[in-house]
């Protein structure tokens with residue numbers, strides 16, 4: 001993907017960070033109703049980088065009212081092509097402010113700048129551009145029923161959308177929700193994760209500059225338990241699109257039942273990356289390491305279980321261990337850094353707890369799994385060998401740079417282990433046998449299967465899983481269906 005943008009100035013986000021970070025409601029930046037604020041912390045330094053308005057139920061309510069007015073008013077009735085043009089202009093503004101947005105995302109989430117430049121930022125712009133193109137291409141069908149009637153369908157926007165976003169890819173996952181919702185003519189109240197609110201607020205300002213009418217996109221920062229729940233339970237919200245943990249997802253389904261809101265959920269994963277003994281072991285080990293250590297393992301589709309066939313097990317463990325040891329961890333602002341910190345102290349402790357659990361369960365830690373330094377939440381990339389399928393480190397999502405390497409005998413054994421968790425988001429398979437990889441791809445319980453590669457996503461392809469991995473799909477035409485409702489129109493021709 002090549003998108004031209006400029007990343008040049010020394011501290012491009014400084015000006016934005018100096019301002020108090022207010023809510024964005026009805027086209028205005030406002031203090032929260034309670035007047036309270038909370039701090040945003042740079043995970044690499046533990047320093048406070050911004051003070052953010054802490055919204056509550058009152059703010060959520062005001063944002064929903066603004067979104068409703070904008071939905072009934074300018075946004076829904078605007079020419080579809082015009083909506084598309086505004087979204088394209090927004091994409092242009094994002095590119096113009098690339099340096100600032102990339103820096104904000106890196107500081108706020110502890111992501112290496114190099115990774116944001118390569119992945120998060122271009123993916124967000126690509127998503128916006130892709131759905132801007134959809135705005136005037138959403139159509140219905142003329143359906144043959146009977147001679148005396150014209151029967152056809154139209155797709156109408158679902159209405160006011162609550163978009164609840166996690167901290168691991170705030171900008172990219174945020175845009176996965178905003179772009180299709182807005183292209184379809186919906187209006188949005190976005191609730192970023194408390195740990196990473198900054199990019200949402202900045203791109204919200206740029207949306208106004210691009211010409212998005214007030215109230216079409218509102219950003220209410222604050223806790224999930226207040227702002228998030230208020231949106232989920234709100235009678236005037238028509239749809240919730242959520243990415244986060246299965247526990248919160250379950251609560252969202254229950255809350256949404258109050259007025260039968262549409263719900264789409266992208267939840268966790270414990271994805272298997274399966275390496276057969278005829279695979280290109282160099283390529284497979286390289287991709288397996290990237291598949292778990294990218295974004296410090298805080299990826300829903302992380303290849304957190306590497307399944308390796310007996311004959312090549314030791315060699316793959318050795319290769320993975322060498323790669324883990326060689327990863328360049330450090331200051332996210334340094335362009336050569338590959339691995340940054342994890343998001344928070346709480347997350348760091350949880351990951352270190354899992355390392356202790358793995359050892360206690362009898363798995364063998366070949367490298368890593370320790371806090372590095374005493375400032376910033378850095379954990380050295382960890383490889384567990386001799387992992388048994390039933391162990392907790394093989395079943396539970398760690399959401400950190402920890403990989404479990406599990407031995408298997410044959411194809412049936414690999415499938416049994418790969419499909420043997422509560423999740424079903426993604427899977428990878430490595431082999432030169434085309435029949436085997438195809439059989440695996442069909443039988444794997446996963447929303448995405450990668451063959452002889454791992455980890456790619458593209459907004460043109462459906463994304464999501466079932467069971468503890470979620471409900472519904474994002475991306476591509478699936479997202480257009482998520483944010484529209486079909487309507488059947490029957491016109492009597494005998495009048």
Ligand code: NAD
Nearest residue numbers: 165166167192193224228229244245248266267268269300
């Ligand atoms: P989380 O579920 O705690 O929070 C996600 C969002 O939900 C945040 O904005 C949070 O404030 C909000 N929230 C929290 N409680 C809420 C409530 N009661 N009602 C409404 N909203 C509430 O998850 P997280 O810690 O931000 O992210 C990590 C988890 O998300 C992991 O389990 C990971 O697997 C999953 N995830 C999945 C995907 C995917 O595409 N499937 C992507 C990223 C993360």
